[in-house]
Amino acid sequence: MNYNISTIFFSPTGTTAKVVKTIAGSIGEIHNEYDLTPLKSRINYKALTFSSNDLVIVGVPVYKGRIPDFLADYFQNFKGNNATAVYAVVYGNRAYEDALLELKDIFETAGFVSVAAGAFIGEHSYSGGIATRRPDISDLKIACDFGQKINAKLNHFDTLSKSTLFVKGNFPYKALPPAPQIVPETNDNCTDCSICADLCPMEAIDFDNFRDIDPTTCILCCSCVKNCPEDAKVIVNEHIVNFTKKLISKLERIRHEPELFLENKD
Ligand SMILES: Cc1cc2nc3c(=O)[nH]c(=O)nc-3n(C[C@H](O)[C@H](O)[C@H](O)COP(=O)(O)O)c2cc1C
The missing domain is CATH 3.30.70.20 (Alpha-Beta Plaits)
Structure with a gap:
């Protein structure tokens, strides 16, 4: 089946956009790009509606082990109508916790059929000293290979099958602390x-x-x-500065690698 491929992403510092575009470009020609980073485009693209001919590659950064909270509400207006979906979350080398599961759950509730998902690593928003310049060549090669694996799975993918994609994460999702109201x-x-x-x-x-x-x-x-x-x-802000210093010292010798999910469970 020839899919109409769309990318959908929110990416304030650019790492999620790189990952999503690399995966999508490796699957095939990208027909539509919905960059939800500017507020104006989130208003324009409110309630995007797809059909079973569509394949969407959706990516968001991980914030506090979850997807950015305002996007959870925003995505609920989308209509999948059995469009096929690939999910990518990008995190700053600490942990992605429940973000990938949350993204998958929201899109499935909106009528999308999940084919694959991945957790990737991007330079941390708070500091260039954490996961510096990632996604790097090795990450993007994995994203590219992921696109090829998705293509292979799509060749025999049954959108009506009752089996569901397995991704890591727990429900109920990790509780979010109150917004700190800190600004640069x-x-x-x-x-x-x-x-x-x-x-x-x-x-x-x-x-x-x-x-x-x-x-x-x-x-x-x-x-x-x-x-x-x-x-x-x-x-x-002292709290964020100290938190970032601790993250740098904790993570400087740890390199997490992308995790890919393509297997269904019954
Ligand atoms: C508010 C906030 C919370 C974050 N929480 C996490 C987290 O829980 N785990 C993690 O590893 N990285 C975390 N990060 C880092 C981002 O997930 C990471 O830098 C990502 O690559 C940013 O994506 P972008 O370049 O598309 O904006 C957080 C960043 C911000 C701004």
Whole structure:
């Protein structure tokens, strides 16, 4: 069957986008790209509807062992109508916990049929010192091979079969702590270039004063920190700084590898 291939991703610092595009490109020609990172596109693409001719490759970053919480609500408006789906979560080399299972559950509830899933590693949003420059060549080769394995499975895939894809994770999912309402600070390097506000996925940065970030809207995704050409946006909050230091020392000699799920269980 010739599928109409679409990518769907949210990727404030770019690692999830790389993984999703690599998997999809290895499966076949990409017909539609739904980059849900800008708020405007999330409004435009609200309630996307697919059909059984569609194959979607969906990717999100892992936040606190879960999928970003506002996306859990957002995806519930999608309509799968038996479209086939591949899921990818990208995490900062600590752990992905229940994120992949949560993503699969949400899409299955919305009417998608799951064919494969993978957990990949990306440079940590909080620091270039964790999983530095990942996904790297080796990760992307695994993503590419994953696409080939998906193609092989699709050749004999029965969307009406009652068997379901196995992925790691637990239900009930890990409980989320309350949102910390911490925002990046702006130092004197700021040149008012507006890149941070242009790219903020939550539109939390005031266009009239780029130092003013709304703590109730900011999700601390670090898009502004990583995309600022002057390194003017920094996280100085003591709790996050200490947490990041501990992560760096704990993970510096640990390299997690991508985990792929293609097997169904009855
Ligand atoms: C708020 C927040 C929470 C995160 N939680 C986790 C986590 O639980 N486990 C982990 O390994 N990485 C965690 N990360 C790191 C991201 O999952 C990782 O850097 C990912 O590659 C970012 O994706 P992006 O480049 O598409 O934005 C977190 C990042 C942020 C911003």
